[in-house]
Amino acid sequence: MERTKKKTVVLGVTGGIACYKSAALxxxxxxxxxxxxxxxxxxxxxxxGPHTFESLTHNRAMVDTFDRNxxxxxxxxxxxxxxxxxxVAPATANILAKAAHGIADDMLSTTILACxxxxxxxxxxxxxxxxxxxxxxxxxxxxxxxxxxxxxxxGRLACGAVGxxxxxxPEDLLEAVDHAVRYEKDLAGLRVLVTAGPTRESLDPVxxxxxxxxxxxxxxxxxxxxxxxxxxxxxxxxxxxxxPAYVDVVDVVTAEDMFQAVTARAGDQDIIIKAAAVADYxxxxxxxxxxxxxxxxxxxxxLERTRDILAYLGEHKQPGQFLCGFSMExxxxxxxxxxxLVKKNLDMVAANSLTQQGAGFGGSTNALTLITPxxxxxxxxxxxxxxxxxxxxxxxxxxxxxS
Numbered sequence: 001m002e003r004t005k006k007k008t009v010v011l012g013v014t015g016g017i018a019c020y021k022s023a024a025l026x027x028x029x030x031x032x033x034x035x036x037x038x039x040x041x042x043x044x045x046x047x048x049g050p051h052t053f054e055s056l057t058h059n060r061a062m063v064d065t066f067d068r069n070x071x072x073x074x075x076x077x078x079x080x081x082x083x084x085x086x087x088v089a090p091a092t093a094n095i096l097a098k099a100a101h102g103i104a105d106d107m108l109s110t111t112i113l114a115c116x117x118x119x120x121x122x123x124x125x126x127x128x129x130x131x132x133x134x135x136x137x138x139x140x141x142x143x144x145x146x147x148x149x150x151x152x153x154x155g156r157l158a159c160g161a162v163g164x165x166x167x168x169x170p171e172d173l174l175e176a177v178d179h180a181v182r183y184e185k186d187l188a189g190l191r192v193l194v195t196a197g198p199t200r201e202s203l204d205p206v207x208x209x210x211x212x213x214x215x216x217x218x219x220x221x222x223x224x225x226x227x228x229x230x231x232x233x234x235x236x237x238x239x240x241x242x243x244p245a246y247v248d249v250v251d252v253v254t255a256e257d258m259f260q261a262v263t264a265r266a267g268d269q270d271i272i273i274k275a276a277a278v279a280d281y282x283x284x285x286x287x288x289x290x291x292x293x294x295x296x297x298x299x300x301x302x303l304e305r306t307r308d309i310l311a312y313l314g315e316h317k318q319p320g321q322f323l324c325g326f327s328m329e330x331x332x333x334x335x336x337x338x339x340x341l342v343k344k345n346l347d348m349v350a351a352n353s354l355t356q357q358g359a360g361f362g363g364s365t366n367a368l369t370l371i372t373p374x375x376x377x378x379x380x381x382x383x384x385x386x387x388x389x390x391x392x393x394x395x396x397x398x399x400x401x402x403s
Contacts, residue, residue, distance in 0.1 A: 007181050008035040010079055010115065012088035012108045013053075014095045015043025018124040018167035022089055023048060025170040027056045032174060037079055038062070039108045041095070062107050080114035085181045088112070089150075090124035090167045093135050099147075100138040118180050122150045124167035131164070150176050175245050178227055183389075185229030186396055192230040193269040194222040195262060195276035195309075197237030199255045203301070204287035211277050212361040215239035217326075218275035220388040222247050228392060230271075235261045237276055255279045255306035262309055266316070271395060273324045274310050275350075277361075282306050314345030322399050324348040324391070330355060337371050348372045348398060350391055356381075370394045374401070 009029055013022045022038075029036045038053040038061040050061035062079075088095060088108075095108065099121070104110040112119070121142065123130060130152060139149050150173065153166040196218020200208040215236060222234040223244040232247045235258055243249045250265075252258045255278045266272060281303040291299070310325045317323055325346050327337040330353070337351035349371045354360045358381045359367040366387045370377040372394075379390050 006033060006035050007084040008037060008082050009177060009181075010083040010086045010111060011036055011038045011053075012086065012091075012095070012112065013038060013040045013044045013048070014088065014090055014092045014108070015041055015046060016090040016092050016124050016167075017047060018090040019044050019047045021167055021170055023052050023056060025089060025173050026053050028170050028174045029177065030057050032178070034177070035059070037083070039079070039111055041106060041108050064107060077114050079111050080116070083115050083117045085118050085120065085177060086112065086115045087120045087122070087173065087177060089120075089122035089173055091121040093123075093125050093129050093132075093138075096121065096123060096135065096138045096142065100141040100145075119147045120150060120173075120176055120180065121147055122167055122173055123152050123165075125152075125165050127161055127165045129165070148176070148180065172245065175223075179246050183224075183227045187225055187271075187392070188229030190230045190270040191233070191268060192222075192225045192271045192273070193233045193235065193262065193265055194218050194225065194273045195235045195237075195258060195278075196222065197239040197241075198277050199237045199258055199279045200253050201255065201279050201282035201306075202286045203283050204289065204291045206290045209279060209282065210238075211279070213237070213277035214362045215241050215276075216362075216364065217366055217384050217388070218273075219244055220384040221273055221275055221391065224385065224388040224392055225271075225273075228389075233265055233269075235265075235276070237278075255282060255309075259307045259309050259312070263312060263316075266313055267318060269318075269321065271322045271324070271399075272313060273391075273395075274313070275326050277328065278309060279306055308344075310344050310346070317345060320403075322347045322395060322402070324350060324395060327351040328360070329353060334369070334371070334376075337369070341371055341373070347402070348395065372398055374398075 011026055013019050026036050036057040037059055040063050053061040098109045099112050104113045150168055152164055153168050154164050155166045197215030198210045198213040200210045202208045219241050222232050226232045226246040234247050235250045250261050252261050284302040284304050313323055323346050327340055327349050329336050333351050333353045337349045341349045351369045352359050352366055356367050358365045365381050366384050367381045368379045368387055
């Protein structure tokens with residue numbers, strides 16, 4: 001469910017050394033399709049000029065409340081009227097104090113006071129300034145007023161100290177903006193559990209059995225569900241992916257770990273989407289020491305079945321609960337997927353083929369066929385993020401039919 005109109009983000013930039021990151025943030029927001037209006041404090045212009053932002057956003061950057069070159073005589077009100085979201089990044093201790101106590105003495109602070117849209121702040125300052133009780137009190141006041149405070153990162157600061165106070169990276173701030181306003185919250189109030197990634201079954205302390213799953217599809221689904229307002233739990237096997245924001249991530253390793261983590265949480269979930277590629281078999285025994293190779297000899301492994309998580313969920317499905325599984329096949333994709341839908345008491349199967357170019361493990365795209373008891377919906381080759389939203393769109397439709 002893509003946004004229906006181009007959203008306007010008012011980006012407030014204040015006078016901290018971290019404001020050099022704000023240029024990259026403005027660029028990323030613009031590339032993501034947002035209309036970005038930048039308001040700088042006069043101190044910010046000591047670090048970075050307005051022309052930089054104008055080149056990146058194609059909008060005039062504002063500094064002076066009384067700039068006579070503007071068509072509007074009350075430009076801060078005009079900005080507030082069209083803002084879908086206000087983000088102050090970096091947010092210095094000074095602007096946080098002003099915002100908390102309603103001080104409006106420059107273009108940015110008057111715009112803040114006039115805005116009734118969602119507001120985000122990314123504090124960036126020296127660790128002691130950030131941890132000062134006055135700053136913390138101001139942050140708590142802003143939270144009570146509905147602001148989302150994006151916690152600063154930990155690391156080496158411009159002053160040479162190491163600690164909390166770094167402005168988060170532009171990618172993280174873009175994710176916060178996307179979460180706040182990019183999509184309608186059609187999953188608000190729902191609990192969604194997603195599984196992702198492979199599992200690992202140890203042969204010995206060195207080797208393990210696994211598969212080629214990267215976890216990208218499951219992570220995209222979890223992120224998309226959170227963007228649409230759901231309370232999301234992601235049970236993840238070992239991956240190299242960055243954990244999505246606004247999602248409760250539970251890390252597991254083996255198929256049994258995933259079985260325990262999922263079944264312990266499944267009972268109170270409204271939607272369960274099992275996108276993980278879980279091992280069907282594991283070694284009957286795990287060697288205590290590395291298995292040594294012997295000249296001219298092969299190695300025979302004794303394997304046993306792991307517990308079938310999806311079958312268990314289908315057998316114990318709660319009233320009103322929606323259960324979606326994934327099907328990865330190299331042949332007879334549709335036939336095997338329909339059998340899986342019935343056999344495991346699922347509401348939907350997302351089928352994808354390893355033989356289709358651009359689909360399957362590891363890549364950034366996928367082509368899914370969504371199979372339900374009522375029919376099939378074949379999706380074109382999409383990015384995994386787009387495919388995740390299309391899958392959720394279909395779940396919303398199917399839940400409406402079942403209710």
